[in-house]
Amino acid sequence: MSTLLIKNIHTLVTMDEQRREIRHGGLLIRDNAIEQVGTTAELPNEADEIIDLEDKHLVLPGxxxxxxxxxxxxxxxxxxxxxxxxxxxxxxxxxxxxxxxxxxxxxxxxxxxxxxxxxxxxxxxxxxxxxxxxxxxxxxxxxxxxxxxxxxxxxxxxxxxxxxxxxxxxxxxxxxxxxxxxxxxxxxxxxxxxxxxxxxxxxxxxxxxxxxxxxxxxxxxxxxxxxxxxxxxxxxxxxxxxxxxxxxxxxxxxxxxxxxxxxxxxxxxxxxxxxxxxxxxxxxxxxxxxxxxxxxxxxxxxxxxxxxxxxxxxxxxxxxxxxxxxxxxxxxxxxxxxxxxxxxxxxxxxxxxxxxxxxxxxxxxxxxxLGRDDIGYLAPGMAADFIAINLDKPGFVGTQSDPVAALIYCQTDYVDYSFINGKKVVDRGRLTTVELETLIENSNKAAIKLAEKQL
Structure with missing residues (x-):
């Protein structure tokens, strides 16, 4: 079994029944599920992997x-x-x-x-x-x-x-x-x-x-x-x-x-x-x-x-x-x-x-x-599916009064971190499961083949 601690989250948007938005939040993940949700101070400071978001990121359900x-x-x-x-x-x-x-x-x-x-x-x-x-x-x-x-x-x-x-x-x-x-x-x-x-x-x-x-x-x-x-x-x-x-x-x-x-x-x-x-x-x-x-x-x-x-x-x-x-x-x-x-x-x-x-x-x-009761919000027992978005970007300047609303009012293009089933699939804006440049090349070739058959 492995543990992951996400700490010093600027705002943790849980989407739980209370729709809590936790300042200085933290998540403790065990394997593929969430074990604890709260402030960073409330969570243990030890885990197999620790990611410190330095009070710069919003975290919300995938x-x-x-x-x-x-x-x-x-x-x-x-x-x-x-x-x-x-x-x-x-x-x-x-x-x-x-x-x-x-x-x-x-x-x-x-x-x-x-x-x-x-x-x-x-x-x-x-x-x-x-x-x-x-x-x-x-x-x-x-x-x-x-x-x-x-x-x-x-x-x-x-x-x-x-x-x-x-x-x-x-x-x-x-x-x-x-x-x-x-x-x-x-x-x-x-x-x-x-x-x-x-x-x-x-x-x-x-x-x-x-x-x-x-x-x-x-x-x-x-x-x-x-x-x-x-x-x-x-x-x-x-x-x-x-x-x-x-x-x-x-x-x-x-x-x-x-x-x-x-x-x-x-x-x-x-x-x-x-x-x-x-x-x-x-x-x-x-x-x-x-x-x-x-x-x-x-x-x-x-x-x-x-x-x-x-x-x-x-x-x-x-x-x-x-x-x-x-x-x-x-x-x-x-x-x-x-x-x-x-x-x-x-x-x-x-x-x-x-x-x-x-x-x-x-x-x-x-x-x-989709009939899922294991995804969609962040709480103990839910799947460890969550994303993090860095607020330290030009498009978020001036949004300190409500950075959560800024995700919708402002244009948010891509996430900085994504975890699916407890696995890191986006790390600082990069996909970890595929070489994106090669995938783009192969996909463009497939698109060209499809078009050529129509000529």
């Missing part, structure tokens, strides 16, 4: 990313997709994505995970929904595991192509029997529902316009036959999404979700920009979660999700970076800032969302969405 598409890091700012709405953007990208290979899947997953970790993320869920050229989710799982990110890997899918009234080309859809067979394989091979688990499997048919109602129902039944396997999909992202649901199913998106068994505290939906008030109430009553993706929603002109209304209705809400080709960044700290700003714009009320509300959504909100 951020949680609840929606992403890692493979899209290879196709950011694609010219044909720069100025379209969701359906136009997807149609422009499907031919390019059809060239994805296992190698591209590996490197795109690693570069996305690296960006997330550097921006404060310690737990992420990725929604991977297309499998051309013998791609398998195992490649993504291996890539993310190598970087040390706590991971919820979603076995996404598309089964309804253009010939059956769906949006994706027929060449990118799978047979539903094959989807379900592979979903079962992945759950039984990889899913770990233990406390502090580093890997869980999620079943995630892509969207109402790319899968059948039967697949939604059968995926839900399969997930619920196992312990801790959750369900995820896109819902009510745009007005076009709503119109498709009405024309195809004669149901608004929230009612569609209910009709296929996709309401409950084991389900979360991405976006929900156009979710009706009645559906928001139903989500709150059932504990159905939402992944809020503000940058992507702005980028595609989808609208602004009614996050304050959802929170007031007790809907679990977390953040999602989304994309990466519909964002086109992968920075969770920036996403929290945009969520904060957009909530105020939407309601034209500067009191509707505080900086601490945004931090709560980014940490405990995301943990609740």
């Amino acid at each position: 951020l949680v990313n609840t929606h992403h598409h890692f493979f899209q890091t290879l196709t950011r700012v694609t010219p044909a997709g720069q100025n379209g709405d969701l359906f136009q953007w997807l149609t422009a990208h499907y031919p390019l994505w059809s060239n994805l290979t296992a190698e591209g899947m590996y490197y795109s997953s690693q570069i996305a995970a690296a960006e997330l970790i550097l921006s404060g993320c310690t737990t992420a869920s990725d929604h991977h929904y297309l499998f051309p050229n013998d791609c398998v989710l195992d490649e993504q799982i291996r890539a993310v595991s190598d970087l040390g990110l706590r991971f919820h890997a979603s076995r996404g899918s598309m089964s309804v192509g253009e010939s059956k009234g769906g949006l994706p080309p027929d060449s990118l859809v799978e047979k539903e029997a094959n989807i379900l067979k592979d979903s079962q394989r992945l759950i039984e091979q990889y899913h770990n529902n233990d406390r502090y688990s580093m890997l869980r499997i999620v079943l995630a048919p892509c969207s109402p316009f790319s899968v059948s109602q039967d697949l939604m129902r059968e995926s839900a039944a399969m997930a619920r036959s196992y312990s801790g396997v959750r369900l995820h999909t896109h819902l009510a992202e745009t007005q076009g999404d709503v119109e498709y649901s009405l024309s195809k199913f004669n149901l608004i998106p929230g009612d569609y979700a209910g009709s296929v068994g996709w309401l409950g505290d084991d389900v979360w939906h991405a976006h929900c920009v156009k979710l009706s008030d009645r559906s928001i109430d139903k989500f709150g009553q059932t504990g159905t979660g939402v992944a809020h993706c503000p940058c992507s929603n702005m980028r595609l002109a989808s609208g602004i999700a009614p996050i304050r209304k959802m929170l007031n209705a007790n809907v679990p809400v977390g953040l999602g970076v989304d994309g990466a080709a519909s964002n086109d960044a992968t920075n969770l700290l920036h996403e929290a800032r945009q969520a904060f700003l957009l909530a105020r714009v939407r309601d034209e009320d500067a009191s509707i969302m505080t900086a601490r509300d945004a931090l709560y959504i980014a940490t405990r909100g995301g943990a609740r969405v």
Whole structure:
């Protein structure tokens, strides 16, 4: 067993039930879990490793990313997709994505995970929904595991192509029997529902316009036959999404979700920009979660999700970076800032969302969405997932009155330290689990190969 002491923290933001912010704070870690939280003076001064933050850093729980598409890091700012709405953007990208290979899947997953970790993320869920050229989710799982990110890997899918009234080309859809067979394989091979688990499997048919109602129902039944396997999909992202649901199913998106068994505290939906008030109430009553993706929603002109209304209705809400080709960044700290700003714009009320509300959504909100009771706040018995940000930087000058709020009001680009499951994955701004320069080179090569196949 090993111990780690973090001492002389300027402010320790616990996000616990009391939302304590401890000046001159300290953390004692034993192996992969937190043993003590308090002031530095209250903690023992001995440990196998001691990091003295010299009263210059904020420490807070690691951020949680609840929606992403890692493979899209290879196709950011694609010219044909720069100025379209969701359906136009997807149609422009499907031919390019059809060239994805296992190698591209590996490197795109690693570069996305690296960006997330550097921006404060310690737990992420990725929604991977297309499998051309013998791609398998195992490649993504291996890539993310190598970087040390706590991971919820979603076995996404598309089964309804253009010939059956769906949006994706027929060449990118799978047979539903094959989807379900592979979903079962992945759950039984990889899913770990233990406390502090580093890997869980999620079943995630892509969207109402790319899968059948039967697949939604059968995926839900399969997930619920196992312990801790959750369900995820896109819902009510745009007005076009709503119109498709009405024309195809004669149901608004929230009612569609209910009709296929996709309401409950084991389900979360991405976006929900156009979710009706009645559906928001139903989500709150059932504990159905939402992944809020503000940058992507702005980028595609989808609208602004009614996050304050959802929170007031007790809907679990977390953040999602989304994309990466519909964002086109992968920075969770920036996403929290945009969520904060957009909530105020939407309601034209500067009191509707505080900086601490945004931090709560980014940490405990995301943990609740993913069904985790072992991450999201700092307390004895919780996973040792935390980040540290040095305040001794130009962007934080003048923020002495409230440095915690400064994380959201000011622009915070990257973290200085990150620990995931008790392991140091960022040390003074540098990733410790991968040589970043080599990863960038390999990822750029994979992106070029993908583009060249389209020429």
